[in-house]
Amino acid sequence: MSYAQDTLIYQGFLVTSETGIMYPYKLKISQENSNIEGFSITNENLDNETTNKIIGSYIKKNKILELKEKHIVETSSTESLKNFCFLQLNLTMKKKELKGSFVGYFKDSTICSTGDVLLIEDKVIQKKIKKLEKVIPKEELKKIQNEINKHVIDKNEPNQVVDITEPLSNNDIFSASFSDPFTFSVWDSQKEDGDMIKVLVDDRVLLDDFVITNTKHVIKFYDYKKTSYFKIIAKNVGSRPPNSVNIELKSNKKEIQLQSKLDSSEYVYIKIN
Structure with missing residues (x-):
């Protein structure tokens, strides 16, 4: 320079x-x-x-x-x-x-x-x-x-952003649909307090005894057509109850922001259509 x-x-x-x-x-x-x-x-x-x-x-x-x-x-x-x-x-x-x-x-x-x-x-x-x-x-x-x-951003078809401000609670079911590969992310947007979760994908254990932090944990799902649902289970409530998890589902065309607030052993579902 x-x-x-x-x-x-x-x-x-x-x-x-x-x-x-x-x-x-x-x-x-x-x-x-x-x-x-x-x-x-x-x-x-x-x-x-x-x-x-x-x-x-x-x-x-x-x-x-x-x-x-x-x-x-x-x-x-x-x-x-x-x-x-x-x-x-x-x-x-x-x-x-x-x-x-x-x-x-x-x-x-x-x-x-x-x-x-x-x-x-x-x-x-x-x-x-x-x-x-x-x-x-x-x-x-x-x-x-x-x-x-x-391959960048379609000017006529911008990303659809869905931000659900009301937290999900026990037994809540949220439905989403994707027409392309997407990522699933979990993190703690508040002060880290040891919140631990278990995540199932179609009855398969994806994460177990996983402690969420302020850093997003991102997992890619390329075969989106074979993914039916996510189940997020609270394994504890950390040092600052309740167990609060930020959840993001994101593709090239859609971005969904969710949050759950759960007591120990409670869970929420995210159904993929």
């Missing part, structure tokens, strides 16, 4: 470790000495587009950028601030690319996501597009872009 204050633009994707979902991501940054500041843009021109103020540093010896999203500048999302995931990025510069990893944190400092980052300097991308326009008809380029968008 140069030591001038010219703005550099990089764009590419974030890929989450939990689901493998790709999110468009752009950096607009400038450097003075070893200090970096600027903005990050997630989902540009798509639903839930969000711009964050970003700060960090450049370690010249190792060509490493350490960046941190500080606060939201602008967003089209209607989500509560407590549900936003602020990223810390560790990136290595190689020619015109930035590659590395990220860890996302909620405002209460609990981890909300992890994954990989691949960004390319915008000037390089624009040059390649101009070259392609000379040899590929615009109609074909549009088709290629549409195919790429299918």
